[in-house]
Amino acid sequence: MEIMTIGSLQSSYPSPLTCSASLANPPRHPHEDFHGPRRPPLRSLQALGLGQAENPGALPELTQLLTMPSAEIRRLAASAIGKLAGFGADPNSAVRALVPVALRDPHPKTQQYALKALKAYGSAANSHLHDLDNLTANERAKHYVRRAARSAATAIREARRLAEAGAIHRCSQCQRPVSEEELDRRRSAFQPVFCDGCFDEVFLERRNFGTAVELNKTIVAQAGTLAPSDGERLIADWLSAHNIAYRYDERYRILSGHAVRPDLYLPEFELYIEYWGT
Structure with a gap:
């Protein structure tokens, strides 16, 4: 037979004093503290304050906040960097900080605010137009x-157009000033700036090189792609076997307006593959 003492019996139940104390002080909501609703995190307040201070010297600190785990802090920091565009913030530094968030942040709202901030820096973000076009087309x-x-x-x-309206463009080969018509022709072909005379020479040289490349494409991949080597054929076949779309040996404008011609481009991943081998 088990014997229970009065003390142990009493300790099994809350005392009247404990019950009254619990009723007088109910558990707090997780979003409340002793002063009412939870205040915004200090980092969020910091980002807001830096943006409102209109001080371009705050850019390095805001750049650090763009790396914080909180999407809200990154969003506020991106917005603040955008506001500093009108107060002399270094555009190149701002663009470098904003681009990774604008193009790849996992939170769409944060990405949206970074894109709006990037817009404020105009032609300084010119080299990222290709990435922005890809994002626009990404369903x-x-x-x-x-x-x-x-x-x-x-x-x-538009900012680039206005900046270039009064600029003097020179041929990258002979340094002669080029006309607007010559400049437009080079841009339409994604070429560096050449006068017509130098372009004819360069174009002929590149056309001969391109012809030689095409003549070397004699190996057929599974998808019908013609490749110049077994290595490139194996890569193309592997991509096809894994249902990964690719484009082979096409031109893409990706860096500062220069055309590059990688072996393979994977549009779904925005990845370029250059095969060095045989």
Whole structure:
């Protein structure tokens, strides 16, 4: 027979004093503290304050906040960097900080705010127009992200046009000033700036090289792609076997307006493959 003492019996139940104390002080909601609703995190307040201070010297600190785990802090930091565009913030540094967030942040709202901020820096973001165009065409992105990317690309192109309106462009070969017509022809072909005379020489040389490349494509991949080597054929066949779309040996404008011609381009991953082998 088990014997229970009065003390142990009493300790099994809450005392009246404990019950009254619990009723007088109910558990707090997780979003409340002793002063009412939870205040914004200090980092968020920091980002807000730096943006409102209109001080371009805050750019390095805001750049650090763009790396924080909190999407809200990154969003506020991106917005603040955009506001500093009108107060003398270094455009190249700002663009370098914003681009990874604008193009690849996992939170669409944060991405949208970074795109809006990037738009404020105009022609300084010119080298990223290709990436913005790809994001605009990406059907898996949120509609408001695609809209922000399109708006940023439009503004950047217009800023570039205005910046170049009074600029003197020279042939990269002979340094002679080129006309607007010559400049337009080079841009339409994604070429560096050449006068017509130098372009004819360069074009002939490149055309001969391109012809030689095409003549060397004698190996057929499974998808019908013609490749110049077994190594490139194996890569193409592996991509086809894994249902990965690719484009082979095409030109893409990706860096500062220069045309590059990688062996393979994977549009789904925005990845370029250059095979060095036989």
